[in-house]
Amino acid sequence: MTAITASMKRARFGIDAPTVVRNLLAFGIVTGLLACFSLMIERPLFFWFIFLNLFFTSLSFFVTTLGMIYSSRLFKPKHLAKLTSELNLQGDEEILDMGCGRGMFLCEAAKKITTGRVYGIDLWISQDQSNNCEAATWDNVEALGVRDRIDLETADMCDIPYADEKFDVIISSLAIHNIPTYEGRKQALKELLRTLKPGGRFVISDIFHSKQYIQFFTEEKGVEFTASKPIYWTCPPLTVIRGIKLKETGSQK
Numbered sequence: 373m374t375a376i377t378a379s380m381k382r383a384r385f386g387i388d389a390p391t392v393v394r395n396l397l398a399f400g401i402v403t404g405l406l407a408c409f410s411l412m413i414e415r416p417l418f419f420w421f422i423f424l425n426l427f428f429t430s431l432s433f434f435v436t437t438l439g440m441i442y443s444s445r446l447f448k449p450k451h452l453a454k455l456t457s458e459l460n461l462q463g464d465e466e467i468l469d470m471g472c473g474r475g476m477f478l479c480e481a482a483k484k485i486t487t488g489r490v491y492g493i494d495l496w497i498s499q500d501q502s503n504n505c506e507a508a509t510w511d512n513v514e515a516l517g518v519r520d521r522i523d524l525e526t527a528d529m530c531d532i533p534y535a536d537e538k539f540d541v542i543i544s545s546l547a548i549h550n551i552p553t554y555e556g557r558k559q560a561l562k563e564l565l566r567t568l569k570p571g572g573r574f575v576i577s578d579i580f581h582s583k584q585y586i587q588f589f590t591e592e593k594g595v596e597f598t599a600s601k602p603i604y605w606t607c608p609p610l611t612v613i614r615g616i617k618l619k620e621t622g623s624q625k
């Protein structure tokens with residue numbers, strides 16, 4: 373009975389930035405209602421100006437809300453599956469997911485490994501993902517049948533609790549931009565390079581601060597990387613940075 377219940381569980385990865393989505397929806401409804409009310413009042417000369425302004429503001433809030441829900445629910449699963457399969461994992465890698473949240477990228481990587489291990493670290497911040505907590509991630513890990521390959525840890529990616537040069541691959545999706553300062557984001561990238569093995573690879577898929585990441589990796593000796601053009605099929609647009617820590621580089625901390 374327990375086995376049947378466990379296998380019937382579906383993985384659920386929630387919505388990113390739920391507070392932003394909720395606020396955008398609320399603004400859309402309020403401005404939409406104001407546009408409707410404006411139709412009922414006596415129409416002064418500038419009526420159409422007010423009505424059209426409210427109408428298009430409301431429309432843009434609704435479109436952005438839908439765009440964000442589409443990005444979390446439909447775009448991201450395909451995007452992360454593609455990024456994982458492009459890594460051509462051998463199966464024996466030690467992999468770290470920085471800011472794993474409810475575990476979509478983490479589980480994609482775990483599906484591709486056999487003797488390796490995938491480690492997820494996160495602070496489980498609820499405003500960054502709906503129902504964001506370690507238990508929800510374990511539920512997804514269970515539902516996808518990859519529990520034997522995964523370790524989760526509550527930890528700040530600016531201070532990764534693992535030894536230098538531990539990981540063959542480091543992945544991160546929509547997480548580093550949540551660190552509020554440039555110094556903090558740089559520290560997370562330094563930690564990425566510290567914990568990556570020489571010859572190890574990384575993939576960062578993120579929004580907003582990709583120019584800073586590009587600047588950071590450009591200034592770092594011993595890293596080769598490429599950055600994609602912004603991908604506009606998702607809201608907000610994101611950039612993918614793929615890189616390798618060259619073999620002659622030592623620890624970066």
Ligand SMILES: C[S@@+](CC[C@H](N)C(=O)[O-])C[C@H]1O[C@@H](n2cnc3c(N)ncnc32)[C@H](O)[C@@H]1O
Nearest residue numbers: 471472473494495496497500528529545547550
């Ligand atoms: C938008 S969610 C993305 C989660 C997951 N990577 C995905 O793509 O579904 C961002 C995640 O980053 C985590 N996060 C934010 N700041 C962090 C920090 N300094 N250290 C570790 N995790 C952090 C949040 O708790 C959240 O789970």
